Amino acid sequence: MLEEVERWLARRSWSAADRPPGLLAAAKQGTQVSVVLPALNEAATVGRIVSVIRRELMSGPAPLVDELVVIDSGSTDRTGEVAAAAGARVVHRDDILPRLPAVPGKGEVLWRSLLVTSGDIVCFVDADLKDFSADFVSGIVGPLLTEPDVLFVKAMYDRPLGDEPGQGGRVTELVARPLLNLHWPLLAGFVQPLGGEYAVRRSLLERLPFPVGYGVELGLLVDALHTVGLDALGQVDVGVRRHRHQDGQALGRMAAAIYRTAQLRLSRGHLVRPVLTQFERGEGGFEPRTHAVDTEERPPMREIAEYAERRAA
Template identity: 75%
Template sequence: MLDEVERWLAERSWTAADRPLDALLAAKRAAGAQGTVSVVLPALDEEETVGEIVTAIRRDLMTAEVPLVDELIVVDSGSLDRTAGVAADAGARVVRRDEILPRLPAVPGKGEVLWRSLLVTSGEIICFIDADLREFDSRFVSGIVGPLLTDPGLQLVKAMYDRPLETDGAVVPHGGGRVTELVARPLLNLHWPRLAGFVQPLGGEYAARRTLLERLSFPVGYGVELAMLIDSLGLVGLDALAQVDVGVRHHRHQDGQALGRMAAAIYRTAQQRLSRAHLVRPRLTQFHLTDRGFAPHTHPVDTDERPPMLDIHEYVARHAA
């Protein structure tokens, strides 16, 4: 297994600089309709960063000289701040989560937003970018879309990057990705060792072909990235997966308790895929220190999953048309 991972790393890991923009544009033209690209930003209260990301993508990848991206959509999942207005002012098409597939009530969670985005995008290649990135570089898009345009055998490409931990004004080099290192990486190495070569398995920046995404089920919460890797491995095989180094990722970091909830959802996602067993108590109790001692707070662990989009008749009707 180690030899296979090493081979995959040598053959399916690149840098964004390996595919210059002129080569990508030529490949896009040659691909025709199969080379159409939609970029989706799932967003919840990201007014401080979403505008800069939209502006950079439009400036660098949606001009007449560089028409790499055909569609840029921000899916707002219930923001209470000015996320929707800032994104629209910067030039994105803004769609509210609850307006997509209204017959099915939405539930909270990032995976829910990504799943619903398939209904409002038209590209054959869909690129997901988190909306909380700072110092955003458009290579996050072109770098991961590029291999899908130049290699028809690839189905899913994840971004990899250095991830410093930046909290309270302090910077810990290479210190980000705590849930990845403590939960996701051990799970993958122990149970899905063929995926051990992914540097950022939980990263929110990746691109995939619609024909793959529409066959996947989507955990509604934080387990969506792990599920997508595991399920894609089963559907299309390791050699259809790749990763691209896009530099450094700067973003807002969550506190330890939020990370605990994320870890629980990811563990649950892995367990479902290992055994499909029923959890007797899919909840997580955490503790807050108060002036009266430690107070327990119990949170539900995401257990719902949305079915493959090919099971949704509105989606099938839209794309058949």
């Protein structure tokens, strides 16, 4: 197992500098790229992120990014206004698939974003990043343009906590990394398994269930492994990631959601949703009644009629 991970690290780990802009422009060949920023009260940072993407990745004769969408999940500050002023298309979470009431959570927003974007490649970027660099997008999109067999690419980076280098990923180191090493050792080579910056081919994303909360990154990674295999996954070094850190109680809630996401995948056939069959006495004797157990994940998007109709059009 260790040898397989080491081989994967050698073949599927890159640096953003490995693919200069000219190479990406030549490789794009009509592939459409969408960037999605899930945002909740990120007025302080979302504008600069949008501005950098617009200036460096959406202008010139060969733009890398074709679509930039900020999904506002109920901000009470000026997040939507700031993002729109910087040049993003802003969509409110509740306006997407209104027949299905939204629930709070990052994964819910990412899942719904598939309905309002059209790119062949969808790139997710957290909206709280400070000192944002275009490498966070171009770096992780690059392998999807140049490596036909790669379907899912995560960013890797240093995560400082204040002045302490490498101490920012507390939930990663205390919860996610032990879980992956013990239960999905093929994923042990991912430096930032919970990082919010990753690019995925739509053809894969629409096949995966989405945990609605903080477990979404671990859930997508594990399910992608079981759907397309390790060799279809990769990671790219984009430098340093600085962002707003959560307090201890918030981290505890994140850790619980991530553990629950892992627990569900250990207790079921990974992509098979669990059900419970009970019995009630009817006129002809005991009659089975089957109920869904896990109701806190969204199904693969390709199962949503509105999405299928939109893609067909």
